[in-house]
Amino acid sequence: MRTDEALLWAIGQADRAAFQELYDRHADRVYRFALSFVRNGPLAEEVLQETMLAVWKQADKFRGSSKATTWILGIARNQAHGLLRREKRGERLPEESTFEADPAEVAEIDVRVKQALESLSSEHQEALHLVFYEEMSLADAAAVLGIPEGTVKSRLYYARKALAKELL
Amino acid sequence: MTECERIRDLLPWYVTGKLSSADTAAVAAHIQSCDACRQELAEVVWVRHTVSAERSELPAVRQRVWRRVMTRAGFRDVAHVDVGSFLVGFRLGANARRPGSPVRASLRVMGRNVRIVGSQRKEEGGTTEDSA
Numbered sequence: 001m002r003t004d005e006a007l008l009w010a011i012g013q014a015d016r017a018a019f020q021e022l023y024d025r026h027a028d029r030v031y032r033f034a035l036s037f038v039r040n041g042p043l044a045e046e047v048l049q050e051t052m053l054a055v056w057k058q059a060d061k062f063r064g065s066s067k068a069t070t071w072i073l074g075i076a077r078n079q080a081h082g083l084l085r086r087e088k089r090g091e092r093l094p095e096e097s098t099f100e101a102d103p104a105e106v107a108e109i110d111v112r113v114k115q116a117l118e119s120l121s122s123e124h125q126e127a128l129h130l131v132f133y134e135e136m137s138l139a140d141a142a143a144v145l146g147i148p149e150g151t152v153k154s155r156l157y158y159a160r161k162a163l164a165k166e167l168l
Numbered sequence: 169m170t171e172c173e174r175i176r177d178l179l180p181w182y183v184t185g186k187l188s189s190a191d192t193a194a195v196a197a198h199i200q201s202c203d204a205c206r207q208e209l210a211e212v213v214w215v216r217h218t219v220s221a222e223r224s225e226l227p228a229v230r231q232r233v234w235r236r237v238m239t240r241a242g243f244r245d246v247a248h249v250d251v252g253s254f255l256v257g258f259r260l261g262a263n264a265r266r267p268g269s270p271v272r273a274s275l276r277v278m279g280r281n282v283r284i285v286g287s288q289r290k291e292e293g294g295t296t297e298d299s300a
Contacts (some may be wrong), residue, residue, distance in 0.1 A: 023234060031230075032223050044229075045229050045233050049237055049240065056237075068292075112224050114222060128243050132179050133220050137181065157176070160211060165217070168211070
């Protein structure tokens with residue numbers, strides 16, 4: 001199996017098979033991270049789409065100074081910020097969406113947990129997501145979020161306290 | 169910063185196994201003798217489980233977004249023909265990426281794609297096709 005770094009190098013040479021392999025490996029990760037930030041299914045799909053297009057176009061700029069996952073999620077965060085900014089300014093209309101959550105899947109999610117997570121700020125949600133779902137190191141989470149490590153720690157602390165207050 | 173505060177800051181990465189061995193040992197030793205930090209640890213474990221379970225149940229969107237990415241990147245299939253049988257472990261596929269572009273063909277053998285005609289290179293964020 002090729003490493004992410006090898007796939008990015010191949011994508012930089014316009015290798016479509018490598019692009020599809022990288023997409024399959026990271027699409028769910030990018031979507032879930034985007035959802036923790038934009039909190040809107042169709043918008044998170046758009047973030048995934050724009051992120052992967054950016055990866056296709058910019059793979060030859062990947063220098064390997066960070067992990068591929070960190071680099072890709074960093075792009076996703078920038079794309080999410082950009083889409084939210086444009087939406088706020090009324091510069092973009094949401095794309096027609098085919099977003100359909102599977103009712104059987106949705107029914108499985110504890111509604112209280114879902115609501116409690118959604119009540120957190122985007123900053124708190126994305127910190128929880130990167131550290132507990134992606135299991136990123138402190139340094140990698142700080143790199144994706146573009147904030148000091150101390151800020152990651154404090155966001156995580158307040159996020160889990162808020163969740164515990166709501167659910168325990 | 170007290171020792172308890174330092175340890176509590178490390179707990180998220182303690183439960184995900186991302187600490188150095190020195191920090192892991194420090195946390196393990198501290199929580200054995202500190203009830204308050206042990207309770208904090210239980211809370212961190214619960215939050216991790218809650219977040220992971222909720223995220224794992226999100227709907228899969230991979231396939232439909234991939235189709236949109238293909239279109240935007242400029243290599244949408246305009247025709248696609250498959251013959252063969254998955255039952256015997258192979259599939260022959262041929263497709264043209266754009267009207268007028270050369271046909272590419274590949275053979276899928278036991279789960280691996282083997283290209284037999286066609287190659288591609290990227291230009292200005294899109295693709296063009298060259299026959300092999």
